[in-house]
Amino acid sequence: MNRRILSPTNTLSLSLLLFLSGQGALATDTINATVGVTVDATIAISQTTGMRFGNFFMTGNDSSETGGDGALAAARQAGDSAYLQLNWDDTVDAVDGLTARASTVGGTVGPAVFSISGAAFNSPVRLTAPELIDTDSTAGTQDVTSLGGLSHVMKFTDLELDTDGIDDAENNTGAGDTDAATVHAVTDASGNLTVRAIGRLYSTDLGTDNLLYEGGAYTGSYTLTVSY
Amino acid sequence: MKSNYVKRFESVKRLIWIALWASLSANCMGGAIIKEQDMHFGKFAANFTAPSSLQLGYNGDVMTSGPLYVITAAQPARFRLEGFTANHALTVTILDFSLTPDGAGDAFLVKDFVHNTLVTDNNGDALLLVGATLQVGAGNTYPNTDYSGNIQVDIDE
Numbered sequence: 464m465n466r467r468i469l470s471p472t473n474t475l476s477l478s479l480l481l482f483l484s485g486q487g488a489l490a491t492d493t494i495n496a497t498v499g500v501t502v503d504a505t506i507a508i509s510q511t512t513g514m515r516f517g518n519f520f521m522t523g524n525d526s527s528e529t530g531g532d533g534a535l536a537a538a539r540q541a542g543d544s545a546y547l548q549l550n551w552d553d554t555v556d557a558v559d560g561l562t563a564r565a566s567t568v569g570g571t572v573g574p575a576v577f578s579i580s581g582a583a584f585n586s587p588v589r590l591t592a593p594e595l596i597d598t599d600s601t602a603g604t605q606d607v608t609s610l611g612g613l614s615h616v617m618k619f620t621d622l623e624l625d626t627d628g629i630d631d632a633e634n635n636t637g638a639g640d641t642d643a644a645t646v647h648a649v650t651d652a653s654g655n656l657t658v659r660a661i662g663r664l665y666s667t668d669l670g671t672d673n674l675l676y677e678g679g680a681y682t683g684s685y686t687l688t689v690s691y
Numbered sequence: 692m693k694s695n696y697v698k699r700f701e702s703v704k705r706l707i708w709i710a711l712w713a714s715l716s717a718n719c720m721g722g723a724i725i726k727e728q729d730m731h732f733g734k735f736a737a738n739f740t741a742p743s744s745l746q747l748g749y750n751g752d753v754m755t756s757g758p759l760y761v762i763t764a765a766q767p768a769r770f771r772l773e774g775f776t777a778n779h780a781l782t783v784t785i786l787d788f789s790l791t792p793d794g795a796g797d798a799f800l801v802k803d804f805v806h807n808t809l810v811t812d813n814n815g816d817a818l819l820l821v822g823a824t825l826q827v828g829a830g831n832t833y834p835n836t837d838y839s840g841n842i843q844v845d846i847d848e
Contacts, residue, residue: 492846494724499839500732500790583736583760691738
């Protein structure tokens with residue numbers, strides 16, 4: 464019987480082979496570690512100064528007026544309603560309507576001022592006023608009513624926004640411009656931005672031609688949103 | 692008294708064990724990996740209606756694409772490697788992973804890893820810096836919160 468026994472020589476070869484195969488194998492070391500990120504897409508916006516039209520007299524219309532390309536819900540003939548136009552330079556222009564009348568008598572006048580803070584530095588943000596940002600015929604209105612509970616209602620509309628401190632509006636005022644509802648601005652190196660706002664206050668149908676709006680404080684509100 | 696055959700067999704067996712030990716030693720040989728700094732993509736804001744990404748370089752540089760805005764700085768992962776083969780190039784393997792929110796919401800995908808050239812010094816030590824790209828999926832829901840995940844780094848000699 465011919466037995467094949469491992470000799471020291473071929474055993475050494477086997478050992479070497481095993482050793483080398485071990486050396487040739489990849490030595491993998493592994494470590495696990497934690498990875499994180501934080502999302503903070505909120506931007507703080509606050510009104511530091513309310514919009515003020517001052518003191519004025521205004522009379523209402525005697526019937527609902529329709530047609531035309533005016534700002535009041537696309538249903539107002541230009542010139543039908545009296546209105547007060549608030550300007551960037553702290554003045555108000557009073558413009559008579561077809562029958563309605565308006566006139567200013569002083570008081571505190573000025574644009575609204577909003578402060579944006581805590582946003583990403585030097586980053587673009589978008590401002591929208593869902594109800595009425597544009598001055599084209601698609602603009603909506605917000606009621607401005609007497610604090611005393613009177614039924615006399617004015618309509619606020621034609622909101623304009625300024626984000627660069629220069630006395631002009633950044634929103635596109637072209638009728639039918641689909642981008643007009645959004646104002647693009649850029650925060651400063653600290654993530655801050657100041658926004659100013661002006662608009663118009665229109666007279667409405669009070670049921671009696673040239674009926675004077677009753678005296679007292681009138682207020683209304685609108686929504687201004689900021690997002691990335 | 693042991694026969695020559697038995698003696699030879701025991702000798703062979705001993706050599707085999709030595710070879711196996713050497714082989715296993717070689718397989719198990721490797722250095723230590725010590726984490727010095729976690730990877731963190733910092734704090735950012737974004738308009739999540741559009742796709743965007745944050746690319747973190749291994750040197751800490753950050754680039755963004757799309758409507759994504761960095762609020763606080765990001766930092767790459769840093770690992771200290773010790774006890775590896777001296778003057779040897781090492782291979783790094785990292786698989787994609789996700790960062791999930793604390794609470795409900797979608798996850799960010801982390802991929803496209805970058806790292807410095809990894810060659811050990813005379814002592815078998817090296818420093819590994821790892822960056823990556825965080826991807827934001829358009830239309831996903833990403834609440835304002837912290838997100839976390841786990842990175843696994845494999846080092847091959």
